Amino acid sequence: METLIASSSSTAAIPRLPPIRPVRSSNSSASTSPDTTAFFRKPLFGSQRKLNHSFRNSSSSASSSVKLNIKCGVTEINESQFPEVVLKSDRPVLVEFVAGWCGPCRLVTPAIESLSKEYEEKLLIVKIDHDSNPKLIEEYKVYGLPALIMFKDGQEIPESRKEGAITKTKLKDYIDTLLQSVSVA
Secondary structure: OOOOOOOOOOOOOOOOOOOOOOEEOOOHHHHOOOOOEEOOOOOOOHHHHHHHHHHHHHOOOOOOOOOOOOOOOOEEEOOOOHHHHHHOOOOOEEEEEEOOOOHHHHHHHHHHHHHHHHOOOOOEEEEEEOOOOHHHHHHOOOOOOOEEEEEEOOEEOOOOOEEOOOOHHHHHHHHHHHHHHOOOO
């Protein structure tokens, strides 16, 4: 067993932490007390300090919200476009049912986008928003998200339904298997 011996002559550098900023309460009941300073905030380190500072200064009012517009390579369609785009397509169509609030949907999105570019000659990939298209959700009985269904000649390919998050490698295997089953590959 090793023993550590501390000596008073050691000059180990101890990092200094940034000071904790006090927070004053705006609550009227708290303002009657003599000391309304709370020390419950976490200290800000390095880039966090700069990021929080710039974010606070960038918003002009308390009611303004930040909205990110993220474009993806997969075309999003709705119920009215579904028959024309999916059912009348001359090539297989992979339909991805997603929702903005769905975490696994966001995890699968980069893989779907990447594969849409890779398979653009053999396969059309479209996205359908779950919340905006309830008739399609009911018609195709989509129970879990994200849901993938492949269509060929206006019909759902048997056994093509897949629900839940999937890795890019498994997604590629899934697509290759389905394309071989419809003799497109």
